[in-house]
Amino acid sequence: MAAARPLGLFRNINAKIAAIPMVLTALVVFTGGTIWTVVYSFTNSKLLPREKFVGFQQYERLWGTERWNVAIENLLIYGACMVVFSLVIGFVLAALLDQKIRFENTFRTILLYPFALSFIVTGLVWQWLLNPDFGIQSVIRALGWESFDFDPLYNADIVIYGVLIAGLWQGTGLVMCLMLAGLRGIDQEIWKAARVDGIPMWKTYIFIVIPMIRPVFITTLVIIASGIVRLYDLIVAQTGGGPGIASDVPAKYVYDYMFQGQNLGQGFAASTMMLLAVLVVIIPWAYLEFGGKKRV
Amino acid sequence: MSDPGILNVAGVGADALDGPRGPKPRRRFSRRNIFIYGTLIVVALYYLLPLWVMVVTSLKGMPEIRLGNIFAPPVEITFQPWVKAWAEACTGLNCDGLSRGFWNSVRITVPSVILSILIASVNGYALANWRFKGADVFFTILIFGAFIPYQVMLYPIVIILREIGLYGSLTGLVLVHSVFGMPILTLLFRNYFTSLPEELFKAARVDGAGFWQIYFQIMLPMSLPIFVVAMILQVTGIWNDFLFGVVYTKPDLYPMTVQLNNIVNSVQGVKEYNVNMAATLLTGLVPLVIYFISGKLFVRGIAAGAVKG
Incomplete structure (x- = not known):
């Protein structure tokens, strides 16, 4: 930043005019909106926001609701599996594509195309594929394995894994692409040195390459994690939260209470909890990434 | 298709003279390549499967869907579902499609x-x-x-x-x-x-x-x-x-x-x-x-x- 520039509102006025949308977004929508929601989560607003403060009552009710606990549990299962599987699968695919193979572009195009599709489309396709009467289950039964059972969308115990299958199909391509970009940044000399020393390839990957592209892993992790918290469309399209409430997630809980249940206070409290969950991920990351240095 | 043979001959020649030099000659169907391409092709097929099922399902009539297998290509191709989805499908009271x-x-x-x-x-x-x-x-x-x-x-x-x-x-x-x-x-x-x-x-x-x-x-x-x-x-x-x-x-x-x-x-x-x-x-x-x-x-x-x- 040029320090010699004198102060004054009209200095550099055009740049300030150009930045007005950013300032309004940052202050009014992002900061103002967030604070507003957090403040009103302490009221007993029903159909309309009211300034009747009731302390932590909404939060007590929230954590006492079975539906919210199911939603949180689902998010934890989905989140943990999504992080682990998409990182592992994404990295392995990227490593395979990085072997100087032919048709690399074709493979990459195929692995990434689901990412261009919306969660609604993804959810509906997999709803059809997992349909027990026509989908994978019925095809395998028709092949002769009569007792084959695979109907995750109709089984409350495993429905979240049915959603996970669709989520992985949609999102792994992105992880692969990010990892591949990271692998391409590795100096070829490292590979030569490892080969000269007779280190097996898998060991080179685990002990040398992965630590080297640690920043890529962290960035990818943050991207996956912020996507997980937002998980909403996929659930709406694929299961509608069902059977019953078995595949509910926090984002759907918030939407239903805010715009359908006419219980704004609950919605605000639930969305504040979502915010808290994101902060738990973001703050350590920001600290690690930019800690001390003033740079974004 | 004659590449592997030539490569092998070159490899043997180099070996005999002054030890291995340059990149190791690769056979096209080495176990490593079969593993890499095999895995990638299986994964690619898995990724393409939903798109394939979408396309074939949308081209079948309902009787064929009820009887057949969702992965099978349509026996009788019909574009009626597309017309209906675009212009006639109902949401609530509106029936003017997508x-x-x-x-x-x-x-x-x-x-x-x-x-x-x-x-x-x-x-x-x-x-x-x-x-x-x-x-x-x-x-x-x-x-x-x-x-x-x-x-x-x-x-x-x-x-x-x-x-x-x-x-x-x-x-x-x-x-x-x-x-x-x-x-x-x-x-x-x-x-x-x-x-x-x-x-x-x-x-x-x-x-x-x-x-x-x-x-x-x-x-x-x-x-x-x-x-x-x-x-x-x-x-x-x-x-x-x-x-x-x-x-x-x-x-x-x-x-x-x-x-x-x-x-x-x-x-x-x-x-x-x-x-x-x-x-x-x-x-x-x-x-x-x-x-x-x-x-x-x-x-x-x-x-x-x-x-x-």
Whole structure:
């Protein structure tokens, strides 16, 4: 930043005019909106926001609701599996594509195309594929394995894994692409040195390459994690939260209470909890990434 | 097809003379290659499977779907499901098909893409070349704002839109898309403009060019690729949006994704899976076409989100 520039509102006025949308977004929508929601989560607003403060009552009710606990549990299962599987699968695919193979572009195009599709489309396709009467289950039964059972969308115990299958199909391509970009940044000399020393390839990957592209892993992790918290469309399209409430997630809980249940206070409290969950991920990351240095 | 033989002969020759030298000769069907290509082909088939099932299901008649296997190609190809999905499928009382949602999505996506790119490019340019006191603070808030769950800001935005009389209108939704597209796009443009040689900007300044003149006559012509990347990013993102569409518009203005979900997941009537799949494909077609045409630029667009500024 040029320090010699004198102060004054009209200095550099055009740049300030150009930045007005950013300032309004940052202050009014992002900061103002967030604070507003957090403040009103302490009221007993029903159909309309009211300034009747009731302390932590909404939060007590929230954590006492079975539906919210199911939603949180689902998010934890989905989140943990999504992080682990998409990182592992994404990295392995990227490593395979990085072997100087032919048709690399074709493979990459195929692995990434689901990412261009919306969660609604993804959810509906997999709803059809997992349909027990026509989908994978019925095809395998028709092949002769009569007792084959695979109907995750109709089984409350495993429905979240049915959603996970669709989520992985949609999102792994992105992880692969990010990892591949990271692998391409590795100096070829490292590979030569490892080969000269007779280190097996898998060991080179685990002990040398992965630590080297640690920043890529962290960035990818943050991207996956912020996507997980937002998980909403996929659930709406694929299961509608069902059977019953078995595949509910926090984002759907918030939407239903805010715009359908006419219980704004609950919605605000639930969305504040979502915010808290994101902060738990973001703050350590920001600290690690930019800690001390003033740079974004 | 004769390559392996030749390579082997060359390898033996080198061995005999002065030990191994140069890259190890590879046979085309080494165990390693079979493993790599085998895995990739199986994975690629798995990834293509849903697309294949969508296409074949949408081309079958209902009797064939009830009897047959979802992976089998259609015995008798019919385009009736596509016609029905586009022009006749019902949501609630309206029975004019997905075409309504399609045109709504067009009317949402086009202005949102233009407005958001306009705002973000000028803003990114200001942040890169005309930094003012406090700019970094707002920019940092903006970037961190990108991580706040949308649910936290949903209701305050309802109030803001209601106050300015745009709640439930397409204009309101366009504003919302522009606001939420701002963090990533501003980052994209700021980084791009920062990477341009500074001498260019200084030379223009010395010649007396002002803020807008430099933007329109120097920066804009030089940054067409990044505008294309931003466009791809925004068109697919906004076309695929569901949450904002359902919260900030009314039923007859619903974008295509919302209408699609209402058609497929409606509880009344007999389920017509072929029509559902045709509707799903129709909705996915716009981003898919963009994806297959744009290729590497699409990858650059999504990677842009990952690269920190």
